Amino acid sequence: MYVTTSQDHLPARAPDSRRLKGAIRIARTVTLAAGQTLFREGDVAPSVYEISSGIVRLTRVTENGRRQIIAFGYPGDIVGFPCCGRYHAECDALVPTTLVPMRADVLDDPAISPALHATLVAAALREIRLMQDHFLMLGRKSAREKLASFIDVLARRVGHATRAGAVVDLPMSRADIADFLGLTTETVSRGFTQLREAGIIALRGPHRVVILDTARLRAQTECD
Amino acid sequence: MYVTTSQDHLPARAPDSRRLKGAIRIARTVTLAAGQTLFREGDVAPSVYEISSGIVRLTRVTENGRRQIIAFGYPGDIVGFPCCGRYHAECDALVPTTLVPMRADVLDDPAISPALHATLVAAALREIRLMQDHFLMLGRKSAREKLASFIDVLARRVGHATRAGAVVDLPMSRADIADFLGLTTETVSRGFTQLREAGIIALRGPHRVVILDTARLRAQTECD
DNA sequence: CGACGCGTTGATATGGCTCAAGAGTGGTGG
DNA sequence: CCACCACTCTTGAGCCATATCAACGCGTCG
Numbered sequence: 157m158y159v160t161t162s163q164d165h166l167p168a169r170a171p172d173s174r175r176l177k178g179a180i181r182i183a184r185t186v187t188l189a190a191g192q193t194l195f196r197e198g199d200v201a202p203s204v205y206e207i208s209s210g211i212v213r214l215t216r217v218t219e220n221g222r223r224q225i226i227a228f229g230y231p232g233d234i235v236g237f238p239c240c241g242r243y244h245a246e247c248d249a250l251v252p253t254t255l256v257p258m259r260a261d262v263l264d265d266p267a268i269s270p271a272l273h274a275t276l277v278a279a280a281l282r283e284i285r286l287m288q289d290h291f292l293m294l295g296r297k298s299a300r301e302k303l304a305s306f307i308d309v310l311a312r313r314v315g316h317a318t319r320a321g322a323v324v325d326l327p328m329s330r331a332d333i334a335d336f337l338g339l340t341t342e343t344v345s346r347g348f349t350q351l352r353e354a355g356i357i358a359l360r361g362p363h364r365v366v367i368l369d370t371a372r373l374r375a376q377t378e379c380d
Numbered sequence: 381m382y383v384t385t386s387q388d389h390l391p392a393r394a395p396d397s398r399r400l401k402g403a404i405r406i407a408r409t410v411t412l413a414a415g416q417t418l419f420r421e422g423d424v425a426p427s428v429y430e431i432s433s434g435i436v437r438l439t440r441v442t443e444n445g446r447r448q449i450i451a452f453g454y455p456g457d458i459v460g461f462p463c464c465g466r467y468h469a470e471c472d473a474l475v476p477t478t479l480v481p482m483r484a485d486v487l488d489d490p491a492i493s494p495a496l497h498a499t500l501v502a503a504a505l506r507e508i509r510l511m512q513d514h515f516l517m518l519g520r521k522s523a524r525e526k527l528a529s530f531i532d533v534l535a536r537r538v539g540h541a542t543r544a545g546a547v548v549d550l551p552m553s554r555a556d557i558a559d560f561l562g563l564t565t566e567t568v569s570r571g572f573t574q575l576r577e578a579g580i581i582a583l584r585g586p587h588r589v590v591i592l593d594t595a596r597l598r599a600q601t602e603c604d
Numbered sequence: 605c606g607a608c609g610c611g612t613t614g615a616t617a618t619g620g621c622t623c624a625a626g627a628g629t630g631g632t633g634g
Numbered sequence: 635c636c637a638c639c640a641c642t643c644t645t646g647a648g649c650c651a652t653a654t655c656a657a658c659g660c661g662t663c664g
Binding site: 553555570572 | 643
């Protein structure tokens with residue numbers, strides 16, 4: 157499941173890794189260093205990938221260079237759904253990442269591996285749903301709401317509970333967050349500052365957030 | 381294929397209606413009057429629909445009532461992709477509409493109808509791609525660019541060439557356009573006025589646009 | 605040590621939202 | 635057939651949130 161800013165996630169449903177580790181795997185794993193690119197927009201798409209560890213960034217770019225980050229992919233997510241045999245986004249590793257490649261043609265022909273095919277179709281349908289959630293965010297939320305939603309979703313997905321509060325790592329840059337939320341880096345930075353000054357979060361450096369008051373953070377995700 | 385504001389559509393690929401009219405059809409067609417609702421968010425999803433004629437609107441609403449229109453569905457589009465057996469958007473007819481229902485469980489079990497299953501999977505993957513295009517629009521385009529893109533895409537999809545220029549019908553309200561583009565009705569209305577005053581379009585009433593200068597309209601879709 | 609990239613902060617500009625009023629437009633009933 | 639009403643669309647004025655432009659701090663790396 158992608159990290160979007162959806163408020164109502166589906167029940168966490170870890171992909172059945174036994175299935176994914178069946179005969180369909182075309183290589184044991186792919187390993188990427190931070191910053192490396194897995195595929196680019198327009199590349200032919202031989203594989204779909206399940207993220208084993210690490211974090212990736214899925215990006216679309218317009219002709220004149222404006223960027224939009226479609227999603228951040230975390231372990232368990234499936235990335236690289238092709239359309240007409242090609243990828244239509246760029247996928248880069250934010251941190252050292254390992255992925256399990258799976259033959260993309262399983263999507264076209266269920267006979268190759270019925271179980272894997274079903275898993276991939278379900279993942280594709282789930283992605284449609286999550287992208288729809290993200291539409292609401294991009295189109296209908298203020299900068300503060302976007303940022304609060306982003307932190308909240310990441311906290312639910314990958315936060316660690318500690319005595320001080322849930323700790324969330326944000327390995328992506330401010331520019332990445334801005335391009336994900338449809339904002340500028342300055343606005344994102346100001347948003348973090350405001351949440352910190354309100355006592356809702358604390359910052360342990362720019363890439364680590366501690367959520368001090370989850371209730372108030374959630375209240376910020378969709379103000380009336 | 382949904383109407384999104386994508387600039388680079390896939391080659392128009394009409395679904396093979398012979399396939400869709402096979403044994404899987406659970407009813408001949410569904411007919412909706414303008415304004416009628418086909419399904420709502422959260423409904424169990426027995427069917428996926430191919431639009432035969434008419435136009436539908438797919439909508440998501442937040443808890444506090446903010447609306448986002450996900451897509452407008454035109455003939456040939458497939459709507460109602462379920463996730464976990466339920467619809468996750470509301471579907472209403474904008475004008476009298478007929479749809480061909482297809483059993484949604486074909487998505488889960490290819491054996492029911494391999495050909496239809498393949499068609500639906502391909503449509504789902506195409507939808508992911510088109511939604512990604514729309515992300516760029518919602519997140520990274522100005523009001524003028526959004527509106528110009530919207531008109532341009534509709535013109536390519538459903539425009540009629542005439543001597544005066546391409547004529548496009550917009551049966552949806554200004555509020556619908558606004559909720560699709562992440563704007564307000566006022567901003568949409570002003571956008572039409574500006575395009576008209578610039579000589580790029582003419583308005584034959586609020587629901588019919590004539591594109592007088594396609595090149596300049598396209599230039600507005602993504603200014604640097 | 606200096607250059608660079610990134611994040612933060614400040615000052616200002618501005619695009620789109622909000623609030624408000626008018627102008628069509630279509631439907632209904634007298 | 636017309637008067638009225640409800641609704642949508644348009645237009646205007648002002649404001650606010652966010653973008654833009656600019657400067658600075660800080661850490662990293664050569």
